[in-house]
Amino acid sequence: MKVAIIIPAHNEEKRIAKTLEAYLFYFENLRKQKLLDYEILVVINNSKDKTLDIVKSFSKKNIRAKYLNLVKGGKGYAVLEGFKEALRKENDLIGFVDADMATKPEAFYDLIRNLGKNDGAIASRYVKGAIVEPKPTLSRIISSRIFNYLIRAVLIIPYRDTQCGAKIFKREAIKESINFFSLSKWAFDVDIIYTIRKKGFKIVEIPTIWADKEYSKINFLQSGPWMTLGVIRLRLLNSPFNSLMRIYDKMLNRLWKIK
Numbered sequence: 659m660k661v662a663i664i665i666p667a668h669n670e671e672k673r674i675a676k677t678l679e680a681y682l683f684y685f686e687n688l689r690k691q692k693l694l695d696y697e698i699l700v701v702i703n704n705s706k707d708k709t710l711d712i713v714k715s716f717s718k719k720n721i722r723a724k725y726l727n728l729v730k731g732g733k734g735y736a737v738l739e740g741f742k743e744a745l746r747k748e749n750d751l752i753g754f755v756d757a758d759m760a761t762k763p764e765a766f767y768d769l770i771r772n773l774g775k776n777d778g779a780i781a782s783r784y785v786k787g788a789i790v791e792p793k794p795t796l797s798r799i800i801s802s803r804i805f806n807y808l809i810r811a812v813l814i815i816p817y818r819d820t821q822c823g824a825k826i827f828k829r830e831a832i833k834e835s836i837n838f839f840s841l842s843k844w845a846f847d848v849d850i851i852y853t854i855r856k857k858g859f860k861i862v863e864i865p866t867i868w869a870d871k872e873y874s875k876i877n878f879l880q881s882g883p884w885m886t887l888g889v890i891r892l893r894l895l896n897s898p899f900n901s902l903m904r905i906y907d908k909m910l911n912r913l914w915k916i917k
Contacts, residue, residue: 660695661685661770661826662747664740664754666733667700671707674700677759678716682723684763689722694770697722697749700757701740704731734846738839741832753826760870761824769826769864777831777859780817780851781824787865794870808886812893813852817863820848824866831859840895845888852892 663681667674678698685696700713702725716723726739737754744752751770755761761781769779783790784806794802802821809820825847835854839846855861895903 659750660697660748661751661753662740662744662749663696663698663766664737664744664752665698665700665757666703666736666740666754667705667709667713667757668703668731668733668736669705669707669709670757671705671709671712673759674709674757675712675716677757678713678723680759681755681763681766682716682720684767686720686722688767697724697744697747699740699743700725701728701736701743702726703728703733703736734849737846737850738836741836745829745833745836750829751826752829752832753824755825756823758823758870760868761822761866762869765867766824766826768866769824772862772864773826773828774862775860776862778825778827778851778854778861779864780820780826780861781822781866781868782817782819782863783822783866783868784818785863785865789865789867791869805886809848809889812889813848815852815855817851817861819863820851822866822868823847825850827854827861828859831857835859840892845892848889849892852896856896 663685665677678700681698685698688694689696700723702710702713710727713723713725717725726743728736728739740754741752751773753766753769755766765781769781773779782788806818806820809815810817831854835857838853838857840849851861894900
């Protein structure tokens with residue numbers, strides 16, 4: 659079994675080295691134990707710092723550390739390009755994880771171990787057994803729950819945490835779904851899950867160990883409304899009213915310019 663782990667990286671010079679060291683060390687040990695083969699694909703998207711130089715140095719030392727350097731930005735776009743690259747090779751499982759080490763390699767491997775007969779596994783901070791450190795603030799908990807209820811109501815999907823940045827899918831699930839991802843700027847995680855399920859594939863939610871070092875920097879009050887608009891766009895796109903998409907997108911573009 660071969661696994662492709664995609665790491666989208668935008669201006670990650672302060673964190674990417676630590677993340678690559680940890681993931682390469684952990685998965686190399688798994689490879690030596692003949693539990694799996696792997697490649698780690700860092701997709702550098704529109705970075706202006708030294709992220710590319712750092713990743714290049716890792717790539718020279720380990721043939722399983724690979725990278726793409728994109729001019730166009732956006733996390734969703736980076737993940738999509740990573741999917742395309744992973745599909746060009748003989749990878750059985752294709753997943754992605756954030757560059758900030760909020761999900762440690764052993765937690766990512768839990769997704770692989772617990773995939774079972776399902777077609778995908780997503781890490782969850784909000785199901786029984788999950789461990790989240792540091793504890794989120796009350797306002798963060800409330801806003802996250804409201805957004806999750808919106809997703810479940812609008813898209814009719816059962817998951818408690820669509821936004822956790824660690825997910826893994828079987829090759830066939832990505833291959834059959836990739837041309838149908840719309841990858842909205844603010845709701846690409848939801849889009850991936852929704853589209854893969856719509857294609858008839860099964861996704862399981864796995865409790866994770868999450869060590870988010872960026873809670874204090876995330877302003878959900880600012881990003882939340884845009885994420886909500888992204889979810890509504892996804893629902894509209896997959897409804898009998900998709901002819902209204904042009905009008906809706908014009909509205910979003912105007913709002914984005916005002917912002």
